[in-house]
Amino acid sequence: MSELHSITELCLKLGAAPGQAATMARQLVKRADQIAAARGIPREAAMTELLQILVLGSQGRVPAAFNPPGPPSE
Numbered sequence: 413m414s415e416l417h418s419i420t421e422l423c424l425k426l427g428a429a430p431g432q433a434a435t436m437a438r439q440l441v442k443r444a445d446q447i448a449a450a451r452g453i454p455r456e457a458a459m460t461e462l463l464q465i466l467v468l469g470s471q472g473r474v475p476a477a478f479n480p481p482g483p484p485s486e
Contacts, residue, residue: 416441422463426470440466 423433447458
């Protein structure tokens with residue numbers, strides 16, 4: 413099973429419609445390549461990060477990196 417097919421299946425299991433799941437999977441693969449190149453990290457690490465964000469988002473949760481900072485301390 414190809415990576416694209418596996419990610420498409422994951423998106424389907426998380427509730428995406430078939431066409432939407434395929435589009436999301438293609439975008440995730442492309443974005444993982446971009447992040448890996450920009451940050452100089454392994455592609456697998458970039459994909460892992462994106463998949464964690466995807467799963468949390470499907471659960472209605474916000475990844476910690478996306479939470480606004482707390483109020484400034486005085």
